[in-house]
C-alpha cells in the first residue's frame with residue numbers, strides 16, 4: 001500500500017500544531033517520514049536538519065522529527081527551495097530530500113488559478129468552496145503518493161552544520177539591552193546592537 005506511514009493521530013496532532021491543513025504541511029509530513037526512516041528521530045539520535053525554505057512544511061518537520069529552530073538542530077538556510085537535509089552526527093549518515101517539480105505545483109490548473117486569484121482578490125462563496133475542495137484533494141494526493149513520486153532523495157552537497165555553541169551576550173552601549181556577541185557591532189569603539197548601529201551609522 002502506498003501512502004504515509006505516519007499514524008493518523010500524529011497527523012492530526014501535526015495539523016493542530018501548525019493551525020491548518022495545507023499541501024505544504026502534507027509535504028512536510030512526508031519529508032519527516034523519510035527522515036525518520038533514514039536517520040531517526042532527534043532526541044533518540046543527534047540529528048541536524050537544514051531547511052532550504054521557510055514554508056508550512058517546516059512545521060511538520062519540527063513537530064515530527066524533533067529538530068527545532070529553538071534547539072538549534074533545525075537550521076533555516078532559506079534559498080527558496082522545497083528541500084531538506086538531515087544529518088546524523090553519530091555516523092555521518094545524511095540525506096537530502098527535494099520536492100519533484102510536478103507534485104508541488106498543485107493538482108490542476110483550476111487549483112492554481114484559484115490560488116492565484118485568492119492572492120489578489122476575494123473569492124466568491126462558490127469559488128472558496130471549490131478551492132477548499134481541490135486543496136483537500138491535493139493534500140490527500142500528497143499523503144497517499146509513493147515517496148518516489150514526491151521527492152528525489154540523494155546526498156547533501158554540504159557537510160553537517162557545526163554545533164551551535166552558547167554565545168556570550170554583551171550590553172549595547174546605546175539602548176542598554178543585551179545582544180549576542182556574534183550580532184554586536186562596533187562603532188567608534190562602542191559596542192552597539194544591530195538596531196542602534198542602524199540608527200547611528202545609517203547606510204549610505
Ligand SMILES: [Zn+2]
Pocket residue numbers: 018020021022024025056
Ligand atoms: Zn500551512
Ligand SMILES: [Zn+2]
Pocket residue numbers: 172173174175176177192193194195196197
Ligand atoms: Zn542597542
